[in-house]
Amino acid sequence: MKFRTTLLLFCIFAVLLAFVLFFESRSKGKKEAEEKLIDLASDDVQKISLKKEDETILFEKDEKGEWFIREPLEAKADSYEVNRLAQDFSSLKMERVVEKEGGEPAQYEIPKKELTLWFKGKEQPIRLLIGMENPLDKTLFAKREDDPRIVLLSSYLKSTLDKSVFDFRQKDIFKFETQEVNHVVCQAKEIAWEAMKKEEGWYLQKPVSALARKTRVEDLLRSLSGLRAKAFVSEQKQPGEIEKYGLHSPEYIVRLSLPSQNEELTFFLHKEGDKLYATTSSSPKIVEVETYLLTDLDKKVDELREKKVVDFYTWEAKKVSVKAGEFSLEAAKEKEDKWFLQTPEKKEADQSKVDTFIRKMESLEAIEFIDTPGSLSDYGLDPAEVEVTITTGDEKEIKTYEVHIGREDTEKKQVVVRNPRLPYLFRVDSAFLGEMPREAKAWLPSPPEEKKEEPKKENKK
Secondary structure: OHHHHHHHHHHHHHHHHHHHHHHHHHHHHHHHHHHEEEEOOHHHEEEEEEEOOOOEEEEEEOOOOOEEEEEOOOEEEOHHHHHHHHHHHHEEEEEEEEEOOOOOHHHHOOOOEEEEEEEOOOOOOEEEEEEEEOOOOOOEEEEEOOOOOEEEEOOOHHHHHOOOHHHHEOOOOOOOOHHHOOEEEEEEOOEEEEEEEEOOEEEEEEOOOEEEOHHHHHHHHHHHHOOOEEEEEEOOOOHHHHHHOOOOOOOEEEEEEEHHHOEEEEEEEEEEOOEEEEEEOOOOOEEEEOOOHHHHHOOOHHHHEOOEOOOOOHHHEEEEEEEEOOEEEEEEEOHHHOEEEOOOOOEEOOHHHHHHHHHHHHOOEOOEEEOOOOOHHHHOEOOEOEEEEEEEEOOOOEEEEEEEEEEEEOOOOEEEEEOOOOOOEEEEEHHHHHHOOOOHHHHOOOOOOOOOOOOOOOOOO
């Protein structure tokens, strides 16, 4: 009997709790709806008009869902900024109601601004009239045209409403897909170079044939693609304007080839005082841009060259071999990703010693390039004093890197090395030779040190 009573009471409690939660939820939802001046989906906004004292900005969404400015000029809009405007005002919460009805809008300087939203599926737009700031907390007096109430809106909306046409414009007007570029020609003051993409790397073609530092070329392409207008100085460039901004004889010209799009894109840039002006062969506009781009454009050819002898990461290595005359040593990664010596017999290697050696190979960088080396024997490279081969990847994609090491200049502590894939040589610091194995046991674990027996202490009576 006691159990049945308890169960019955529990069921009654559960029903009452559900009843309370249901009505509380409905009450909360109703209250939130009452606090909203506009409560519609921002994705449904198709057109926006922002009218201020001195101008009217009209935005319109095209069939692809991209925003354009239609007034006071025709231009592509910054989608982030216009979407933010749509989101802020399509679901618009009131701070509080000032007057329910019968108020005088002019008393609150309504309307100083007008925001009109056209929604998909709605015959009539919603017009919001905004007045002055409340001096107490910087909130904004406002009213919806079809609503008698005068309300206060959050102060953060002011920054959005105060934005200019420039703020709403798309500023990266020269944007292109950097990965599509396969050829770059750059003329910058006294610097001129040309580079071509081969496989996944960049190679300088002029003034020297050499491997380029991939990140340097890609940094330049990203900077060009990401150029943002600080100011639009000409919407439709004319010969007089091209000359006015120095673009008839620019300091910098960069030509890009985008074969997949069958396009040649040329950038023209000119620095005048502290201002940098830019246009392209495919744009009618001239804009002022940030000068940070000049850091990439003013790099000398030696700064663009890849200084690493071989470009891989130590953790990628799966096999390493060293050959010096009759001596050879090879190690490979096997079970549990551990290094094992392969010659003359398979033994577990000292992991730290092998990794340290490979890391030295990875970090080899040129102190100087020898572009016309002449006879390799002059550097101890025919034959090489030492040949190092490192293999990376797995069965799907195996890559092999070779380093041929010449005769050391002990006085200068330098040595010339060669990457057989490249037509030039590298002069490098010879300190890495200290890690070069000279015998088979060089990569074996060091034998444990024998413990010395401590002398026995004599008992003093």
